[in-house]
Amino acid sequence: MRILFANLAFILSFALCIPAQDSNAQIAAAVHDVLLHQQDAWNRHDLEAFMSGYWNSPDLTFFSGANAITGWQPTLERYRKRYQSEGHEMGKLQFSDLQITPLAADAAFVRGAWKLTMSDGETPHGLFTLIVRKFSTGWKIVHDHTSAE
Numbered sequence: 203m204r205i206l207f208a209n210l211a212f213i214l215s216f217a218l219c220i221p222a223q224d225s226n227a228q229i230a231a232a233v234h235d236v237l238l239h240q241q242d243a244w245n246r247h248d249l250e251a252f253m254s255g256y257w258n259s260p261d262l263t264f265f266s267g268a269n270a271i272t273g274w275q276p277t278l279e280r281y282r283k284r285y286q287s288e289g290h291e292m293g294k295l296q297f298s299d300l301q302i303t304p305l306a307a308d309a310a311f312v313r314g315a316w317k318l319t320m321s322d323g324e325t326p327h328g329l330f331t332l333i334v335r336k337f338s339t340g341w342k343i344v345h346d347h348t349s350a351e
Contacts, residue, residue: 229304233312233334236341237297244295249286253278257335257342265347277346293318293326308336316348327351 236255243251256262256274264271264280271277285292300314312334317327328350335344 225307226304229307229310229336230302232336232341233302233310234300236334236343237300237312237314241295241297244292247286247292249278249281249292253281255343256346257337257344259344261344263345265345267350291320293320310334310341 240252240255243249243254253274256277258274260273260275262272262274262277264277266280271280284290296317296319298315298317300312303311303313305311310333312332313329314332315327315329317325319325328348330346330348332343332347333345334341336342
């Protein structure tokens with residue numbers, strides 16, 4: 203009888219893990235979709251669509267180098283200045299080495315690499331870490347820490 207209960211407990215514990223694994227896979231897929239949407243928008247030079255992946259809030263944080271920016275609008279303005287102002291270009295964006303780790307049903311941690319290919323052949327690149335949260339409007343980046351080499 204003890205063996206039967208032990209086997210039932212093992213089967214039950216395994217069965218309870220399957221929904222969590224499915225949920226984690228669904229979270230990772232949804233977050234991955236946000237990043238693919240951003241990459242596609244960037245490569246169309248549609249900065250507003252790219253920014254739709256970010257939480258449109260004054261509490262959004264964006265860290266790059268020694269600069270810390272707070273807010274969706276200042277983040278958009280930074281991107282415009284660096285990539286759409288006179289003498290600048292957006293180039294072609296490619297994300298790679300994405301590692302998406304669900305933290306909860308409504309939060310995930312993302313690590314990855316980015317690379318821009320510019321018309322002059324330059325390829326600025328670096329790493330990023332993101333904190334992503336699920337809102338009623340979908341998954342949004344609430345914190346971005348990007349480094350460049």
